[in-house]
Amino acid sequence: xxxxxxxxxxxxxxxxxxxxxxxxxxxxxxxxxxxxxxxxxxxxxxxxxxxxxxxxxxxxxxxxxxxxxxxxxxxxxxxxxxxxxxxxxxxxxxxxxxxxxxxxxxxxxxxxxxxxxxxxxxxxxxxxxxxxxxxxxxxxxxxxxxxxxxxxxxxxxxxxxxxxxxxxxxxxxxxxxxxxxxxxxxxxxxxxxxxxxxxxxxxxxxxxxxxxxxxxxxxxxxxxxxxxxxxxxxxxxxxxxxxxxxxxxxxxxxxxxxxxxxxxxxxxxxxxxxxxxxxxxxxxxxxxxxxxxxxxxxxxxxxxxxxxxxxxxxxxxxxxxxxxxxxxxxxxxxxxxxxxxxxxxxxxxxxxxxxxxxxxxxxxxxxxxxxxxxxxxxxxxxxxxxxxxxxxxxxxxxxxxxxxxxxxxxxx
Amino acid sequence: xxxxxxxxxxxxxxxxxxxxxxxxxxxxxxxxxxxxxxxxxxxxxxxxxxxxxxxxxxxxxxxxxxxxxxxxxxxxxxxxxxxxxxxxxxxxxxxxxxxxxxxxxxxxxxxxxxxxxxxxxxxxxxxxxxxxxxxxxxxxxxxxxxxxxxxxxxxxxxxxxxxxxxxxxxxxxxxxxxxxxxxxxxxxxxxxxxxxxxxxxxxxxxxxxxxxxxxxxxxxxxxxxxxxxxxxxxxxxxxxxxxxxxxxxxxxxxxxxxxxxxxxxxxxxxxxxxxxxxxxxxxxxxxxxxxxxxxxxxxxxxxxxxxxxxxxxxxxxxxxxxxxxxxxxxxxxxxxxxxxxx
Numbered sequence: 001x002x003x004x005x006x007x008x009x010x011x012x013x014x015x016x017x018x019x020x021x022x023x024x025x026x027x028x029x030x031x032x033x034x035x036x037x038x039x040x041x042x043x044x045x046x047x048x049x050x051x052x053x054x055x056x057x058x059x060x061x062x063x064x065x066x067x068x069x070x071x072x073x074x075x076x077x078x079x080x081x082x083x084x085x086x087x088x089x090x091x092x093x094x095x096x097x098x099x100x101x102x103x104x105x106x107x108x109x110x111x112x113x114x115x116x117x118x119x120x121x122x123x124x125x126x127x128x129x130x131x132x133x134x135x136x137x138x139x140x141x142x143x144x145x146x147x148x149x150x151x152x153x154x155x156x157x158x159x160x161x162x163x164x165x166x167x168x169x170x171x172x173x174x175x176x177x178x179x180x181x182x183x184x185x186x187x188x189x190x191x192x193x194x195x196x197x198x199x200x201x202x203x204x205x206x207x208x209x210x211x212x213x214x215x216x217x218x219x220x221x222x223x224x225x226x227x228x229x230x231x232x233x234x235x236x237x238x239x240x241x242x243x244x245x246x247x248x249x250x251x252x253x254x255x256x257x258x259x260x261x262x263x264x265x266x267x268x269x270x271x272x273x274x275x276x277x278x279x280x281x282x283x284x285x286x287x288x289x290x291x292x293x294x295x296x297x298x299x300x301x302x303x304x305x306x307x308x309x310x311x312x313x314x315x316x317x318x319x320x321x322x323x324x325x326x327x328x329x330x331x332x333x334x335x336x337x338x339x340x341x342x343x344x345x346x347x348x349x350x351x352x353x354x355x356x357x358x359x360x361x362x363x364x365x366x367x368x369x370x371x372x373x374x375x376x377x378x379x380x381x382x383x384x385x386x387x388x389x390x391x392x393x394x395x396x397x398x399x400x401x402x403x404x405x406x407x408x409x410x411x412x
Numbered sequence: 413x414x415x416x417x418x419x420x421x422x423x424x425x426x427x428x429x430x431x432x433x434x435x436x437x438x439x440x441x442x443x444x445x446x447x448x449x450x451x452x453x454x455x456x457x458x459x460x461x462x463x464x465x466x467x468x469x470x471x472x473x474x475x476x477x478x479x480x481x482x483x484x485x486x487x488x489x490x491x492x493x494x495x496x497x498x499x500x501x502x503x504x505x506x507x508x509x510x511x512x513x514x515x516x517x518x519x520x521x522x523x524x525x526x527x528x529x530x531x532x533x534x535x536x537x538x539x540x541x542x543x544x545x546x547x548x549x550x551x552x553x554x555x556x557x558x559x560x561x562x563x564x565x566x567x568x569x570x571x572x573x574x575x576x577x578x579x580x581x582x583x584x585x586x587x588x589x590x591x592x593x594x595x596x597x598x599x600x601x602x603x604x605x606x607x608x609x610x611x612x613x614x615x616x617x618x619x620x621x622x623x624x625x626x627x628x629x630x631x632x633x634x635x636x637x638x639x640x641x642x643x644x645x646x647x648x649x650x651x652x653x654x655x656x657x658x659x660x661x662x663x664x665x666x667x668x669x670x671x672x673x674x675x676x677x678x679x680x681x682x683x684x685x686x687x688x689x690x691x692x693x694x695x696x697x698x699x700x701x702x703x704x705x706x707x708x709x710x711x712x713x714x715x716x717x718x719x720x721x722x723x724x725x726x727x728x729x730x731x732x733x734x735x736x737x738x739x740x741x742x743x744x745x746x747x748x749x750x751x752x753x754x
Contacts, residue, residue, distance in 0.1 A: 068714075068715065068716060069713070069714055069715075069718075072718070089460075090716050091716055093716055093717075094716050094717060094718075096469065096470070096472070097451075097470040097472070097475075098472070099472035099473075099476065117459070118461050119461065120459070120460075121458075121459070121460045122457075122458070122459040122460075123456055123457075123458050123459075123469065124456035124457065124458075124469070125457070131460055131461050134461060134462075174606060182697060183697070183699050183700035184699060184711075185715065206453075206455055206468060207453075207468075208453070208468075232591055232609070233591070233607055233609040233611075233612035234590065234591055234609050234611040234612055235612075236611070236612065236697075236700040236701075237611050237696075237697040237700070239697075249592075251592075297461075297462045299460055299461050299462070339461055356462065361462075362460065362462040362463075362465070364467070365458060365467055366467055366468045366469075367451065367453075367468065367469065367470045367717075368717075369716075370715055370716030370717040371717050373715070373716075374711070374715055374717070378525070378699075378711065381699075381700035381701075382523075382700075384700075385612070385614065385700065385701070387614070388523065392523070396523065399496050399503075400496065400497065400525065402496075403495045403496040403497045404497065404717075404719055404722065406447070406495070407447045407448065407488075407492060407495070407497075407719055407721050407722055408447070408448045408451070408717060408719065409447065409448040409449050409450045409451045409486070410451050410453075412450065
């Protein structure tokens with residue numbers, strides 16, 4: 001899960017058309033068109049589904065990091081441009097808001113009756129998506145650097161700060177830390193992760209009224225600033241690609257990055273064997289004596305469009321389940337933290353598993369969370385640049401969110 | 413040309429302009445006057461891999477009924493235009509009342525997203541446009557003075573910045589000014605400051621974007637001026653030489669007046685283009701330090717919730733901005749035209 005603004009620019013919508021009719025998916029006929037984000041785990045899923053193509057079954061996939069910008073328009077059409085949108089906690093919300101995806105209970109009963117409850121995203125009793133992988137941001141540490149300063153691997157952000165200070169004082173690295181703090185979506189996500197770790201709530205329960213302009217919000221911003229004092233001064237441009245490159249280049253010793261990058265960081269490409277061997281994945285740290293890790297849990301799952309014939313919906317469901325069969329999962333074991341049969345958690349999954357087991361909260365799936373996320377991403381940069389106070393930054397976020405929420409009809 | 417013939421002559425392009433420019437603008441204006449319906453919220457149990465919670469949802473059926481009744485959304489008049497994300501009239505008047513110096517007032521105004529973007533957009537336009545004109549003319553004069561054999565290759569290389577796609581050009585430069593890039597690391601060594609970063613400081617980011625803008629647009633002005641230089645009458649230049657004019661005086665009193673109509677054309681194009689500055693901000697990931705009007709429209713239309721009303725209002729404000737900027741140049745052209753006809 002990259003979510004990076006940078007890759008969206010360079011991304012090309014790869015449209016793959018199936019050629020050979022190989023596998024026996026048991027689909028008589030129908031159209032399967034998948035819209036999804038673009039990273040290795042989803043490429044494996046699409047390739048698995050492609051195997052169902054035959055003379056009567058058409059399978060196509062559009063895998064692009066800008067999928068979130070297309071999905072609502074594409075699924076509003078009737079018939080929908082794509083029969084399935086692969087979504088995450090946050091990107092399912094606009095589809096739900098507009099009623100663009102169909103309940104999957106009948107399809108599950110018919111074609112996958114054994115699907116565990118774990119995989120069913122149910123809303124008001126109806127299964128709206130099938131979740132197949134999990135992701136979260138968590139800590140990456142360099143064991144060799146920790147050994148040099150004689151420190152334990154940190155489990156709280158306070159300990160992280162001590163480790164960072166020790167690394168700088170020992171003259172090992174001037175900027176030993178990085179997290180995805182690129183202004184925009186990434187920065188917003190870091191605030192949400194830390195703020196929930198401090199025990200904060202983004203909204204008044206049951207309403208869209210924001211509750212971030214408070215002591216917890218201030219403490220969150222202070223911690224963000226304290227951490228990024230140890231980051232390269234360019235940190236407001238960091239996305240997942242940038243932080244992964246810093247890690248693989250051996251420029252940082254402590255990183256807070258997406259679990260889905262673990263596979264790429266631990267493979268032996270783009271880095272030295274010493275760095276790979278010393279890389280240790282850990283759960284997200286807690287903060288301020290809290291018990292919950294300061295991170296949010298994300299799932300990726302598939303949905304099926306409402307505006308398509310039932311025949312296409314059935315074909316899509318079968319093809320996607322074929323793309324998620326145990327052989328595919330086993331063959332792509334390290335590409336993700338799969339929630340499917342056939343997965344053996346390996347080293348790249350350690351961080352996400354530890355974070356989930358420690359009880360991190362799922363990213364809030366409320367319809368106005370996206371507006372808050374945008375406001376946070378746009379308004380916090382000036383504080384981190386030292387141009388305005390934390391109080392002013394939070395007031396700006398609140399005002400920007402309220403203006404957007406009023407326009408969208410969530411707040412009166 | 414009789415008016416009738418003229419009308420038939422421009423009919424194809426006129427109808428395309430109405431269809432693809434005028435009508436979309438009308439639709440954007442209508443959109444900017446409306447906001448989304450009041451969302452009907454319900455709380456339902458949501459379950460997933462990480463357990464069950466009670467979460468708020470939009471009541472799809474109730475909202476669909478509202479939408480059916482009023483497909484455009486709620487009429488909001490100019491409400492979107494004056495809210496905090498745009499002209500922010502209420503915030504501005506509050507700032508005016510609570511601050512006692514102009515500087516403090518400006519500080520608060522520039523903290524509002526629209527004015528922050530407008531400030532960068534205007535600064536970019538004001539800095540880049542004249543520099544492009546001057547630099548373009550200088551390159552054109554330089555190339556024109558070269559021996560014929562060298563002109564072809566020189567023209568080709570001078571045009572390269574314009575040929576490179578803006579996004580690619582800005583990405584290349586972005587990596588070069590990175591702390592590990594050629595320019596970034598070079599500057600750190602030159603000034604002996606390991607914390608020096610072109611991307612971190614807003615002032616340096618602005619400067620970097622200005623430099624990029626000039627680099628990218630100068631070839632356009634160059635090629636137009638170079639074409640113009642080929643038409644400068646030789647007799648006038650010779651007469652000026654006989655009168656004892658040196659090289660600079662010939663440029664000042666013969667060449668520049670001759671190129672004036674072209675300069676007006678380049679200025680018009682550059683004002684329009686620079687006011688819509690967008691790609692370098694994305695390419696340089698500069699949104700923390702610099703946003704433009706086009707960038708905030710783009711930002712509204714991305715992500716999980718797309719804010720069409722807000723984006724439409726900013727678009728209309730941008731169109732008005734372009735019209736105001738171009739007015740003096742257009743008025744001047746109109747007056748010249750009338751004078752010539754009279």
